[in-house]
Amino acid sequence: xxxxxxxxxxxxxxxxxxxxxxxxxxxxxxxxxxxxxxxxxxxxxxxxxxxxxxxxxxxxxxxxxxxxxxxxxxxxxxxxxxxxxxxxxxxxxxxxxxxxxxxxxxxxxxxxxxxxxxxxxxxxxxxxxxxxxxxxxxxxxxxxxxxxxxxxxxxxxxxxxxxxxxxxxxxxxxxxxxxxxxxxxxxxxxxxxxxxxxxxxxxxxxxxxxxxxxxx
Numbered sequence: 120x121x122x123x124x125x126x127x128x129x130x131x132x133x134x135x136x137x138x139x140x141x142x143x144x145x146x147x148x149x150x151x152x153x154x155x156x157x158x159x160x161x162x163x164x165x166x167x168x169x170x171x172x173x174x175x176x177x178x179x180x181x182x183x184x185x186x187x188x189x190x191x192x193x194x195x196x197x198x199x200x201x202x203x204x205x206x207x208x209x210x211x212x213x214x215x216x217x218x219x220x221x222x223x224x225x226x227x228x229x230x231x232x233x234x235x236x237x238x239x240x241x242x243x244x245x246x247x248x249x250x251x252x253x254x255x256x257x258x259x260x261x262x263x264x265x266x267x268x269x270x271x272x273x274x275x276x277x278x279x280x281x282x283x284x285x286x287x288x289x290x291x292x293x294x295x296x297x298x299x300x301x302x303x304x305x306x307x308x309x310x311x312x313x314x315x316x317x318x319x320x321x322x323x324x325x326x327x328x329x330x331x332x333x334x335x
Contacts, residue, residue: 185219
């Protein structure tokens, strides 16, 4: 069920019988029709293991199951909202950045170290974003939150994209990530962003970057 962007900070979604969607608790602004909101204890389409992964990662952002027949408006904290449409690929995004997403998408978690090795683990320590990242896979739409607006940067073979780790919002496609630094390890101590660290993304896909480094 696609989202309609009302403005940069609000989206609207159609809820139809027989289908469901998930949203962050507190994301509902208003709704029309016969719509129900119930706490989701299974962690979305990914089931119990997805929820366990979120808990281990410290990503205990509660989800609500949205069902019924009507229209729902979503927004949260005045954050900028970016709608991402998936056509069978996987989106990697921090759990607390998820505003709402189609129930058709399969949710899971990925250990950052599995993509970036030791450097992937360092990224989690440096940015405070955690060692786990939420994954959403399939065909459907996702609304994510960010600060100060979002831009989509394409990632193509042979042309890696370097992003400040704290400006990173999400990425999708066949992409690998690793953290690099222009400074020595001693110089890195106490520095959590800026030119000292660069998140390198290579492969084929896209990365979403926010204008502000402020954390949600």
